Amino acid sequence: MTTTPATSTPAAQLARFAAELKYSDIPETVVQKTEDLWVDWFGSAVAGHNARPVASITRFALAMGPQQGPSEVIGPQGATSSPYLAAMANAAASHVAEQDDVHNGSVFHPAAVVFPPAVAVAQALGKSGKDLLTACVAGYEVGIRVGEFLGRSHYKIFHTTGTAGTLASAAAVGHLLGLNAAQMLHAFGSAGTQSAGLWEFLRTAADSKQLHTAHAAGAGLMAAYLARDGFTGAADIFCGPQGMAAGMSTDSDPARLIDGLGTRWATAETSFKWHASCRHTHPAADALLQVMREHRLKVPDIAGVVTHVHQAAIDVLGPVVDPSTVHQSKFSMGTVLALAARHGFAGLTEFDNDYRAQDTMALRDKVSMVLDTEVDTAYPRRWIGKVTVTTTGGRTLHGRVDEPKGDPGNTLSREELTDKALRLGAFCKEVPAVQMQNAVHKLWKVRDWTRVETLLQAV
């Protein structure tokens, strides 16, 4: 049996980085960005906790776990459980409002699969806020690079947040558990061999998206705990001849796994979501808003909108023609553009109230997608928005944004992030505004915490 010496593989280098990362290694700007992502994540977790699919996963977790535990199940009930089951419930909650963050180049939503397992374990182990932030940066850096490594062919079939998410969770939890580089590599093997998540659910608006984040958080956490206990995993789960790339990608790129490790901070490249919809709709929505602003168009002026998009947008959004649920409508390009045009913003409340309103559906059906070479070539590194609007007056107008709102070059301020989190908290009607305000206020100070206590519940 011949194996490449483990220390020289990208897998081994990535594992060493994840295991040995220190708070002091992380530039201050990246720490600040991680705090931004942290507060932004919390709003999504609170907003999502009582959505029907999430409530199902939480009921399962609470039924199968202990009655009480060291880890918070985020929600007004103040439930607790073991780290494993709390992580699953909170990961399910984090992804349902379609407001959690996204990394463009990997088309990966890190927050939903990094913060829930990290918080659950940090609470159980009494870790500090700095420990938590460091572990989460490890999770972001690993998950994003695995997503980039798996490539566009992977994303055509697999939900990268589910698949690469197992590695992100394992890295964050493994860091909190103090795994050394060799143990972290075993954790990667155990996480990667549980990597799963197929896009097929989109076709009938099924609930799998929340299951994918729950699964990734739980499987990655389990992989890290097992590694601490001496359980071994494949030495190269990424590039080995029967590993992830062999099974689930045709354009994987091993160099991406270690691209700029320790100098390039992928965490800081992560975008915030402004509209409460699938990220593939955002560039076009912002481009439509841009052209409407520039030419002072009103909704009745719009006769048709052609969105010029990348192939993945067509793959993910194409099947959604007549959305039958509010969640599915977040994957309908027409619905998102209609809500943005009508309200200036496609937020949670706009979706809930109006996704099947007559005016929304009328405008929705005027929107089409075409593949655009410039946009597709720039993707996934850059998400360019381009639309062509024909007006009822017979004009043809072009809208364009080079960075949709929330991208690093067009980011949200801390005030906007606080407002977004409070808006998400208010969307979940069971959490009093003052409780949410206190929690968000406290969360901004995470780096000063001597130990991670409950987030929503006052200690």
Added chain:
Amino acid sequence: MTTTPATSTPAAQLARFAAELKYSDIPETVVQKTEDLWVDWFGSAVAGHNARPVASITRFALAMGPQQGPSEVIGPQGATSSPYLAAMANAAASHVAEQDDVHNGSVFHPAAVVFPPAVAVAQALGKSGKDLLTACVAGYEVGIRVGEFLGRSHYKIFHTTGTAGTLASAAAVGHLLGLNAAQMLHAFGSAGTQSAGLWEFLRTAADSKQLHTAHAAGAGLMAAYLARDGFTGAADIFCGPQGMAAGMSTDSDPARLIDGLGTRWATAETSFKWHASCRHTHPAADALLQVMREHRLKVPDIAGVVTHVHQAAIDVLGPVVDPSTVHQSKFSMGTVLALAARHGFAGLTEFDNDYRAQDTMALRDKVSMVLDTEVDTAYPRRWIGKVTVTTTGGRTLHGRVDEPKGDPGNTLSREELTDKALRLGAFCKEVPAVQMQNAVHKLWKVRDWTRVETLLQAV
């Protein structure tokens, strides 16, 4: 959005079958075979429970679950937990001794991923022995057909017991939970989108095989519970354009999903394992024993053995040249043939005592594999064993078996099955012989049980 009417797809037909199967539908011979498989499984679960990788998974399960629960964690400690975590621990235990059953056509080990979740849930719900048997037949029929559907290309990269196993577990648990056909289809969607398990771990003899069965049992069980709670899954997780076949196979065959549903009983096609090693080694081991018997060869007479094998044997066993652990040695063609030649049988004790003995390694290194067209064409429906032995005296002799011991045409008697189970129980030195005898005696009467109580622990 266009979708094929759900009732007409193979997925929907398979779900309906799994949901609506009744005990009275199952031919008596198939019930008897299921009882055989049941007792055979139990021996493996007891033998495996204290293997190092299994103990890690069990520790994790007990730490993350409740202190006590309705479901037995099989072992002398008499631990209990919730169905979810007990199923995971017992599924890990069932696959490690390499003595659990196998279905040839699907290259799938059903027992390890069907009985553990079914028993855990039956204990929690107080189901009868007939309920349990019926649910397990549903699990076997579904898992085997999913394995056949995924095909040989899938098995080259993926461990089918892990991947198809999620569906087998979901079917068995879903049947016990009383899911209707529509709910079962949702459970299939949730199970299939968590389907995972890569062969890469074999290269370094890592522990993932036990994680794969634990994962399949847990993920399938969760999928079924979620479906009962209204959680939806993809309508066609098998054949949809972003489903399992699209992501994980290049030679999938949808017709296999429903091949002879209700008339062809795949459960009864399942083989018992005689040698305690990877099934791919058994045909050649039996062919070697055959030629040694016929020509009265002794070990010193053997100068070389060429095994004529199917491609999957080369894929799975090829990387294992110098096994460094007893578990890895069960994937070494040379080690298995050496132990069989030396002892007439490659059992658990033979492996533990002798897998690195000088004489074993000397003979091991005289064994090679070559691809054989006849064997490869017959595979996986038939597992033909062919060897060519050259003797120290210069003779060239040919050995052949058309059905290795344990296959339906060359099966084990109930006496042999009882002996095998007791031998497996004795291998685990912590379980007293009389306790194991009592348990096996009780297990043979499963169809008469009014409720499924603990198996190893006396009630």
